[in-house]
Amino acid sequence: MKLSYFAAFAISTALASANHADITAGLSYVNVKADGKTYKIERVNTPNTYLNNTYALTSRPSPPFFVQPFIVTEGVETYGELELLDFISKKRGVFIDARLPNWYFKSAIPGARNIPFKLFLSPSAELNKVLKSLGGVKKNGAWDFSNAKTILLYCNGAWCGQSPTAIHALAKLGYPKDKMKYYRGGMQSWQLLGLTTYVPKEKK
Amino acid sequence: MKRLTLLAALSLTMLFAGSYDKVKITPDIAYIYVYHKGKAVKVHRIQDTKHKLTGEYAKQYRPGKDIQPIKLDENVRSIGEVELLHFMRNKVNKKRGILIDVRPKSSYRAESIPSAVNIPLRVKDNKVKFDKILHIFGAKRQSDGSLETSNVLDIAVYCNGLWCGKSAAFIKALLDAGYPAEHILYYRGGFQMWKILGFTTVQNN
Numbered sequence: 001m002k003l004s005y006f007a008a009f010a011i012s013t014a015l016a017s018a019n020h021a022d023i024t025a026g027l028s029y030v031n032v033k034a035d036g037k038t039y040k041i042e043r044v045n046t047p048n049t050y051l052n053n054t055y056a057l058t059s060r061p062s063p064p065f066f067v068q069p070f071i072v073t074e075g076v077e078t079y080g081e082l083e084l085l086d087f088i089s090k091k092r093g094v095f096i097d098a099r100l101p102n103w104y105f106k107s108a109i110p111g112a113r114n115i116p117f118k119l120f121l122s123p124s125a126e127l128n129k130v131l132k133s134l135g136g137v138k139k140n141g142a143w144d145f146s147n148a149k150t151i152l153l154y155c156n157g158a159w160c161g162q163s164p165t166a167i168h169a170l171a172k173l174g175y176p177k178d179k180m181k182y183y184r185g186g187m188q189s190w191q192l193l194g195l196t197t198y199v200p201k202e203k204k
Numbered sequence: 205m206k207r208l209t210l211l212a213a214l215s216l217t218m219l220f221a222g223s224y225d226k227v228k229i230t231p232d233i234a235y236i237y238v239y240h241k242g243k244a245v246k247v248h249r250i251q252d253t254k255h256k257l258t259g260e261y262a263k264q265y266r267p268g269k270d271i272q273p274i275k276l277d278e279n280v281r282s283i284g285e286v287e288l289l290h291f292m293r294n295k296v297n298k299k300r301g302i303l304i305d306v307r308p309k310s311s312y313r314a315e316s317i318p319s320a321v322n323i324p325l326r327v328k329d330n331k332v333k334f335d336k337i338l339h340i341f342g343a344k345r346q347s348d349g350s351l352e353t354s355n356v357l358d359i360a361v362y363c364n365g366l367w368c369g370k371s372a373a374f375i376k377a378l379l380d381a382g383y384p385a386e387h388i389l390y391y392r393g394g395f396q397m398w399k400i401l402g403f404t405t406v407q408n409n
Contacts, residue, residue: 024270049264056256058402059249062228067401070284078282080274080366080392158284158393158401184284185366189393192400193271193366194264 021045021194024082030089032111035201039110041085044194055157055188065159068184072164075177079152081193084109084183093150093179094134098163103156107197109190112154114200117162120169131173145175152181157188224248227402230286238292238319240406245318247289250402261365261399269367272392276372279385283360285401288391291360292319301358302341306374307395315405317362317398322408325363325370328377343383351382360389365396 021043022028029042050056070078079087088095088111097104097112104114119127128138135148151170155162167180191197224234227249235248256262275282283291288303295301296319305312305320312322327333335345342356359378363370375388399405 019267021265021267022270043266044264045267047265050258050262051264052256052258052262056258056262056400057253058255058257058400059227059251059253061226061253063231066228066230067285069286070282078274081271082273158397188400189366189397192262192264192396194266 019045019047023085023195027085030085032088034110034112034198039196039198041110041196049194051192053191055191060159064161066161067159068161068164070184072167072182073171073177076167076171076180076182077178079181079183080185081183081190081195083181084152084154087152087181093152093181096151096153096163096166097155098153098166099155099160100162105200105202107187108200109154109187110196110198115166117155117166117169120166120173134175136175143174145173145179148175148179150179150181151175152183154183154186157186158184159188160186224251226251227253229289233289236289236293237297239297240318240320241408245404245406247292247318247404249404255402257400257402261396266367270369271367272369272372274392276375276390277379277385280375280379280388280390282390282392284391284393285398285403287389288317288360291358291389295358295360301360303360303362304374305395306361306363306370307368311364311395313408315395316408317395318404318406320362323374325374328374334377334381338378338381338383341383343381353382353384353387356384356387358387358389359383360391362391362394362398365394366392368394 020028023030023043029040032039032041087093095112097108097114098117100116100118101114115130119130131143134151135145137144137147153163153166163182163186167182170180171177228234229249235246237244238247291301292303296303303317303320305316305322306325308324309322316322323337327337338345338351341359344352346352361371361374371390371394375390378388379385
């Protein structure tokens with residue numbers, strides 16, 4: 001009797017895991033800190049869930065929206081979701097959402113810091129502050145990024161030019177290409193895979 | 205009279221070309237032509253900016269479907285849509301390359317990327333059939349069992365999307381057989397990304 005209970009339990013557990021959508025084999029979730037809270041990044045586990053928000057739109061007016069090349073510029077590695085999750089869980093650098101704040105504060109990938117791409121396009125005191133926070137040192141008017149942190153940037157998806165624009169601008173400032181990574185899939189691929197998003201808190 | 209019709213025809217084609225400018229592919233490309241089963245197909249994006257992807261390819265819940273890595277092998281290049289279109293234009297259209305859909309026959313029949321040919325993944329398990337396919341790709345099996353690959357075609361492989369492992373399994377079979385990695389491309393986004401970007405698809409009934 002006890003044995004059959006046990007068997008039933010084992011079978012139901014096996015069935016449950018067969019219906020569970022993992023990130024990839026052996027990895028069902030990744031914990032990430034954002035706004036002082038821990039967020040569990042996992043895939044949606046409710047049957048019949050379909051993407052239906054603004055990210056289900058197939059076609060956006062061009063300009064400004066065009067399908068982005070797979071590689072932003074030679075030397076900057078393109079990441080997928082597994083590489084992104086490895087980057088943030090192992091704290092290998094700074095994870096940057098390069099979209100404008102109105103997009104970021106609606107919904108973002110947990111753990112991403114918002115640095116809008118426009119900031120990188122022209123000199124400002126704010127830009128200097130940001131570059132310093134990334135490990136840049138200003139010497140005789142020129143930036144030295146030899147001790148800069150590795151950064152990973154994303155925006156809205158394969159049709160979004162905001163993070164590529166930021167990467168090009170940073171490269172022009174001298175940021176080493178091997179210290180920049182690009183998550184091309186962005187918010188669209190992230191949500192199409194049913195991965196966790198969160199609403200960042202606006203600092204007042 | 206002749207000149208007038210010519211002018212009318214010209215302005216008509218210009219009008220037609222202009223109609224894909226609302227949602228372009230890249231700043232330089234609104235559409236391209238590819239050959240699908242001997243016919244030229246115009247590949248562009250859906251121009252209705254309110255159009256949403258619905259149905260099977262909008263589905264988020266995919267149990268048992270692992271997210272794939274960005275790179276399958278050190279020497280197999282991963283590509284996106286822009287690079288795939290270049291491949292179609294410069295390789296497939298010139299018969300120097302083949303785009304392969306490794307999904308099951310039923311999926312391919314229902315809808316595929318234009319210019320793709322269907323080689324369902326399970327074909328790799330049939331040695332005779334797989335050798336025939338390698339032969340079509342230009343890789344000839346030698347009497348000592350090795351593969352002669354000096355004149356092989358370029359191959360681009362796709363399946364259902366970021367969570368589909370069929371392309372990876374097919375590419376692994378090609379590499380195991382001795383097919384040179386430099387002649388293999390992996391379109392990781394697959395049919396799902398193709399659809400969500402509103403690209404033209406074809407039916408294969």
